[in-house]
Amino acid sequence: MEEYVVRLSGLEDGTHEFEFTLDDSFFAAFDYDEIKSGAVEALVSLIKKPGLLTLDIHLKGMVSLVCDRCLEEYQQTVEKQEQLYLKYGDHAEELEDNVVMIPGETHEIRVAQYLFEFTVLSLPLKKVHPDREDGSSGCNQNMLNKLNEHTIRKGEQEIDPRWNELKKIIEKNN
Numbered sequence: 001m002e003e004y005v006v007r008l009s010g011l012e013d014g015t016h017e018f019e020f021t022l023d024d025s026f027f028a029a030f031d032y033d034e035i036k037s038g039a040v041e042a043l044v045s046l047i048k049k050p051g052l053l054t055l056d057i058h059l060k061g062m063v064s065l066v067c068d069r070c071l072e073e074y075q076q077t078v079e080k081q082e083q084l085y086l087k088y089g090d091h092a093e094e095l096e097d098n099v100v101m102i103p104g105e106t107h108e109i110r111v112a113q114y115l116f117e118f119t120v121l122s123l124p125l126k127k128v129h130p131d132r133e134d135g136s137s138g139c140n141q142n143m144l145n146k147l148n149e150h151t152i153r154k155g156e157q158e159i160d161p162r163w164n165e166l167k168k169i170i171e172k173n174n
Helices: 022-026 113-119 143-149 162-173
Strands: 006-009 014-022 037-049 052-066 072-088 093-096 099-103 108-110
Touching: 014 022, 014 072, 014 113, 022 037, 037 113, 072 113, 108 143
Parallel strands: 072 099
Antiparallel strands: 006 108, 014 037, 037 052, 052 072, 093 099
């Protein structure tokens, strides 16, 4: 993951831009099964000030996910804009969600983990194929048909015949 490093030594105060490509090998390096493959472009703008670094991270691209409904892979658009603040201190520590303290002698920032986490945060909670232009589901129709065959609708629940016999006993005693 050496290509996902921002070198700080020699950078003057001001804004510096870095571009990274998050491809299949990038996602394979992380132990996360939900993203099968991807092609995401990451633009990282580093704003360097005395005692503080600000990373403006913009992610845009596509990742391959497994649909929660039909279990087939589909392409999900990824777009995310985040800011990460790095403050110099005497040790490394995450202070808040987007605020990290780094040791004062830090000469480089490994951004791969941040890029990965922000990509994962951009994914929807419910991962399903997008609908087609005609409004129908983009899922595998054979799988949807099988699901419908085995789905019990509200109000159509099969009642165990033993319960019916018990109800008759209760009605006789009332």
